[in-house]
Amino acid sequence: MEFTHFNEKGRAHMVNVSEKDETKRVAIARGSIKMKKETIDLIKDGLVKKGDVLSVAQIGGIMGVKKTSDLIPMCHNIFITGSDINFNIGEEEIEIEATVSTVGKTGVEMEALTAVTTAALTIYDMCKAVDKDMVIENVRLIKKTGGKSGEYIREN
Template identity: 80%
Template sequence: MEFSHFNESKRAHMVNVGEKKDTKRVAVAKGNIKMKKETIDLIKEGLVKKGDVLSVAQIGGIMAAKKTFDLIPMCHNIFLTGADIKFNVLEDEIEIEAVVSTVGKTGVEMEALTAVAMAALTIYDMCKAVDKDMVIDNIRLIEKTGGKSDYKRK
């Protein structure tokens, strides 16, 4: 296996995707943030002083997907055709799922992963005053379609 982000001098470069065909591309990523049950209850009841935690985290995740190229050095600036964040609130954690799509020459895996990470960080930021023991965990790519090959986590 060879990494594509190195030039002939073994230095990093942005891969030229100009010759690739435009295809519909979708990536799904997930992660979670573990916290105290009392913190979950505050989120559910809308009692976190900074506001509606999940609404703000959803917006933060979507904004991060759109700005991934500013954060990850070798990512291309991609025109996203869609981005959504969903939350599953459990007893002591919140599961986060991002679905990001485009029609283009390169995939949106990094955008989906960044969206999950930023949504989790936003939740952390909004709740840190009441719960400093929160843990962001298990951010991973679940599925990607489009381009040369598809991928689905087993």
């Protein structure tokens, strides 16, 4: 396996994707934020003073998708054709799943991972006044399709 973000002098560079074929590309990422049961209850009941936590986190995640190339140095600025964020509320955690799609020369894995992370950070920001023990964890790529390397599906 060869790292592609280094030039012939060993210095960082953005990969030239101009010769790549355009394909439909989709990436799905997941992560979670653990918190106290009381914090989950506040979110469910709409009692967090800053507002509707999951609605704001959904918008934050989508904004993260759109700003990924501004945050990650070697990411290409790509045209996003779709982005969706879903939440699964458990007793002491919220699982976040982001699906991002494009038709282009490079994939959207980083955008999906950024969406999950930004949504989790938004939840943290909105709830930190009542729960400073929250933990964001297990942010990972679940699936990606398209491109030269084809399909990837995480096992387990």
